[in-house]
Amino acid sequence: MLQTRDADALTAGSGLAGARMADAELDRLLAGAHHAPHAVLGAHRAEDGSGVFVRVLRPLAGAVAVLTDRGARVDLVHQSAGLFTGTLPVDEIPRYRLLVTYGEGEEAHDDGYRFLPTLGELDLHLISEGRHEELWRVLGARVRTLDGVTGTAFAVWAPNAQGVRVVGDFNGWDGVAHPMRSLGSSGVWELFVPAVGAGTRYKYEIRTRDGRLIQKADPLARATECPPATASVVHTSTYEWTDAEWMASRGGQDCRLTPMSVYEVHLPSWRPGRTYRQLAEELPAYLTDMGFTHVEFMPVMEHPFGGSWGYQVSGFYAPTARMGGPDDFRHLVNALHTAGIGVVADWVPAHFPRDDFALSRFDGEHLYEPSDPRRANHPDWGTLEFDYGRREVRNFLVANAVYWCSEFHIDALRVDAVASMLYLDYSRPEGGWAPNERGGRENLAAVAFLQELTDTVRRRVPGALTIAEESTAWPGVTRPTFDVGPDGFGGLGFDLKWNLGWMHDTLGYLERDPVHRVHHQDDMTFAMVYAYSERYLLPLSHDEVVHGKRAMVAKMPGDWWQQRANLRACLAFMWAHPGKQLLFMGQEFGQGAEFDHDAGPQWWLLDEGWPAHDDHRGVRSLVRDLNRVYAATPALWELDTSPDGFAWIDGSHAEANVLSFVRRDAEGRPLVAVCNFSPVVRTGYRVGLPEAGPWREVLNTDAVAYGGTGVRNGGVIGTEPLPWHGQARSAALTLPPLGVCWLSPASPEGDEG
Incomplete structure (x- = not known):
């Protein structure tokens, strides 16, 4: 008083x-x-x-x-x-x-x-220990009311700085009047600035240990200016979610036992020029019509260069401002959930760009990146790797994963470039890397980080998945972290792993002329040798349609008809194979051009005025029906991770380019896939069937509606008591050229459905 x-x-x-x-x-x-x-x-x-x-x-x-x-x-x-x-x-x-x-x-x-500091002692202790799992609630810029005064509390981790000031719209970008205080050994600097509210642009002005004055964007900014501008923006969410039913149910699902068909999207170019809210009107409707269960966004975190497609992140806590604000992005996620579509976000904890305004040498010293250039410099992308051995850096990333799953209701994180994190010698020449303390090539700190990541997400956000893009044979990617293998490492704890081996082998086979496929049948069968070593997702992603690799249909041999037939057969083989599946935008209608992040998919190929529009519509109709039959057929997804869910009927008929297999659900109900990767129609082709039947053809990629020739097995398919392929009964089928047939036991009346 x-x-x-x-x-x-x-x-x-x-x-x-x-x-x-x-x-x-x-x-x-x-x-x-x-x-x-x-x-x-x-x-x-x-x-x-x-x-x-x-x-x-x-x-x-x-x-x-x-x-x-x-x-x-x-x-x-x-x-x-x-x-x-x-x-x-x-x-x-x-x-x-x-x-x-x-x-x-x-x-x-x-x-x-x-005013007193806006961070308490417990917050500072948890930050110092690297255990603040809600880091965004104490660092960054937060609008608060203290002692009746409303303003913004700024807090940033910069332990090597001599001093830190806040600059922004509120002080004419002159920070002299707004120096921040150091909160002891935590390395955190803090200041409450009255009257500063949402929408204010700001940065931190840091006096480095060697006397330089640098300006940096906030590593925990919730919003940013639209690139190429680089300032952070104070943001307070006012969004009211309406997806409570979805969020309540996702925690009770087991991804191993549910269908998962993913459509991969680069949001800025799916419909170029659209905002998040405009996309919320179009994308859920498209995905629902096509039957996809999930959509995967290529990285939506803020990034300075659009040509990186989001894979060089500068604002890990902010959705890119290119399409709107954070609440606009929330609206898009909410609309997808309301439509029954799960949302996967590409997440990039493997590296970050060198841009001066962002994380690189943040406080003038190596902070987020290791000081050893052999570990800091990423040789493939010209970026910097994170220092996983520093607990505050691990905390920054783990909390970021929790942030996206909780604050934006993201259902799964697809973790990019895991292999580059796991190996110290990744893409490095002899002498360009230093072994770990055990004398090995494994990045032990990265292993510990990934284990902490998957365990924390599973504990803090029940039902949210982690998916690894891991391109090597690292053992136990989807094994629990407590389950120690013979190599001495616990599992990494991911829910799913991209099966890049399946992708490479399958495309390697299909890109060959059919006359040469006879020598490469094992490319199509090898994945089943290791199918149950991990829990897999089969990707035909953006990576396969960029940098001169050509679009999916353009990879295929033969004339235009054969290219489309090969693509249709590839997709039906993929949807029937054990594992969840992912398809990149534009490939669902057989786009012939590579991915162009400026132009987006060639939607005009589907227009009436385009001479080949029926061909492209046919491929899209197939994908729609693949998803429809897939979702309605538990045999195609219920036992993805169990040997009980798959058996070869015949995977060895290489001379004919034919293979066949059966999928089963938990009750033993079968679906048979017969794949003819030859341009020859095979009549009277006998296939052993696991049940007496009758059977019916539930899908045929050669249907006229898909752009095929119409060769099919119509009506009821009867079986004969003629043992074949190790089965007690068999049937003589007509195999369409470059086509895949799915067969299912028919109803007693023989209804074709």
Whole structure:
């Protein structure tokens, strides 16, 4: 409470000598090299009991006064370089505001240097230990109300800095008046700035240990300017979710026992020029029509270069501003959930770009990246790798994963480039890497980080999945972290792993002319040798249709008809094979051009005016029906990770380019796939069937509706008591050219369905 004799005494007491700041302290403030500005700015009781002195740093002000909550005014004296000082002859520090004169006008401001730190001791302890799993709630920029005053609390980790200041719209991008305080050994700097609210642009101005002054975007910014601008933006979400039913149910699902058909999308180019909210009107409807259960977004985190497709992230906590704000992105996710579509987000903890405004040498030193260039420099992409051995860096990434799954309701994180994290010698020449403490090539810190990641996401966000893009044979990618293998490592704990071996072998086979496929049948069968070593997702992703690799249909041999037939057969083989599946946008209608992130998919190929529009519509109709039959047939997904769900009928008839297999659900109900990868129609081709039947053809990629020739097995398919392929009964089928047939037991009436 203010204790005073009268207002006149207050005025008379201004400018007393005790308020004067030492020149050395002022010099450090002006240089942005002061670690404790709150100790010298704001209001403080004089040690000699002579009153309360106030110091205010406002370099552009003509005059500054203090107005107490009792209505008393004290005019401060200008000491030097924008520092105004004065003394209040009172016993206790009162509540007060500042009256600052700029030109001829006087403005009222609250003094940010009268507030206690906005981070508590427990927060700082958890940050120092690398265990703050909700890091975004204490670092970054948060709009808060303290002691009745609304403003923004800024906090940033910069342990090597001499000083840190906030610059932004609110101070003309001159940080002299807003130095932050260091919160001890945590390395965190903090400042509450009154009257700063949502939409304000800002950065941190850091005085490095070697004396340089640099400006950096906030690593935990929730929003950013639209590139190429690089400022961070204060954001407070006001979005009201309506997907509670979806969120409540996802935690009870086991991805091993449910269908999962994923459509991979590069959001900025799926429909170029659309905003998040416009996409929310179109994308869920398209996915629902096509029957996909999930959509995977290539990275939506902010990135400076559009040509990286989001894989060089500068703002890990902010959706890219190219299509709207964070709440607009929330609206898109909400619309997808309302439509029954799960959302997978590509997540990139393997590396980050070298742009000066972002994480690289953040506080002037190696902070997020290792100091050893053999570990810091990523040889493939010209980027920097994270220092997984530093607990604060691990905390930054693990909390980021939790953030996307909780704050944006993301259902799964597809973790990019896991192999590049696991191996110290990844893409490095002899002598270009240093072994670990065991003398091996494994990055032990990265292994520990990935295990912490998957365990934390599973514990903090039940039902959210982690999916590894891991291109080697690292054992136990989807094994529990507590399950230690013979190599001495526990599993990495992922829910699914991309099966890049299946992708490579399958495309390697199909890209060959059929006459040469006879020598490569094992490319199509080898995946089943290791199919149950991990839980797999089969990807035909953007990686396969860029950098001269050609679009999927363009990879296929033969004329235009054969190319499309090969593509249709490839897709039906993929949907029938054990494992979830993913298809990149544009390939669902047989686009012939590579992915172009500026132009997007060639939707005009489907227009009536395009001569081949029926061909492209046919491929899209097939994908739609593949998803429809897949979702309705538990045999195709219920036992994906169990040997009980698959058996070869005949995988060895290489001379004919034919293979056949059976899938089963938990109740033993079968679906048979017969694949003819030859351009020859095979009539009377006998196939052993696991049940007496009758059977029916539930899908045929050679259907006229898909652009095929119409060779099919119509009506009821009867079996004969002729043992074949190890089965007690068999049937003589007609195999369409470059076609795949799915067969299912028919109803007793023989309804073809």
